């Protein structure tokens with residue numbers, strides 16, 4: 001059984017990026033610049049944004065963190081995005097989700113200029129992805145593809161089962177795995193909360209991508225021996241014995257599934273780190289397009 005270690009794969013991607021940035025700097029160019037907007041102070045969102053900012057620093061990117069109050073109006077947030085759209089020094093913009101209920105995520109996503117849409121959530125980016133055109137791929141599915149590439153996981157002709165159909169993970173993941181490229185060419189089944197016989201479908205999967213947000217949902221008896229298991233889930237589960245009072249759980253019951261799987265990503269230390277690597281790669285692409 002192979003552990004698909006996100007630390008190793010993400011470090012490799014980040015090292016390549018670091019070298020590219022240092023080359024750019026040696027040529028006298030400015031550094032790529034990512035702007036992140038954080039609304040409110042949700043604990044998980046704080047951690048995600050802090051990790052993104054830290055990764056920028058490691059690679060040599062500039063980053064700007066814009067913090068807005070939980071009560072900020074939708075209009076004020078959209079204006080902030082417009083200002084970043086118009087700022088020539090900013091290459092990529094991300095707005096950390098989820099947002100407070102009074103703000104439309106869709107409006108926010110659509111306000112980010114497609115050229116700076118490094119999270120790849122804008123309908124322009126999604127449309128291009130579906131058509132197989134070059135675009136910003138949503139960071140988590142992109143990170144998973146980078147992981148498959150890093151560990152040279154064979155996908156061609158395999159049956160991939162994707163559990164979850166969200167716009168940020170499941171749906172784009174299903175598109176990428178079914179697309180005609182080196183780490184695609186799978187036959188994909190996409191499952192959701194109305195899927196009948198989920199266990200039977202999972203048992204047919206050579207690859208399972210679990211992205212449903214239900215801790216330890218995928219059990220050993222749902223997994224075909226030797227299958228590749230990609231665990232996207234991140235849920236904070238209360239645990240009084242843990243230092244922080246909670247533990248991070250994936251969507252896969254790791255200990256039991258690891259006895260059946262051929263390869264598996266851990267949580268933490270798996271897909272989450274690759275998501276940041278995907279975001280960083282998108283930011284460099286956005287930068288290169290802008291300065292070329």
Ligand SMILES: NC(=O)c1ccc[n+]([C@@H]2O[C@H](COP(=O)([O-])OP(=O)(O)OC[C@H]3O[C@@H](n4cnc5c(N)ncnc54)[C@H](OP(=O)(O)O)[C@@H]3O)[C@@H](O)[C@H]2O)c1
Pocket residue numbers: 140163164165166167168169170191192193194195198211212213214232233234235271272273275
């Ligand atoms: N590692 C990372 O970097 C990263 C990045 C993003 C998200 N995540 C994590 O990944 C998980 C999924 O995130 P998301 O944003 O995609 O979640 P989401 O928007 O809540 O979508 C969950 C999807 O799972 C489906 N689902 C829920 N319960 C199910 C069940 N019992 N059986 C089959 N399908 C079921 C839902 O079906 P319906 O469509 O029918 O409701 C939905 O399509 C969460 O734990 C999130 O924290 C991790």
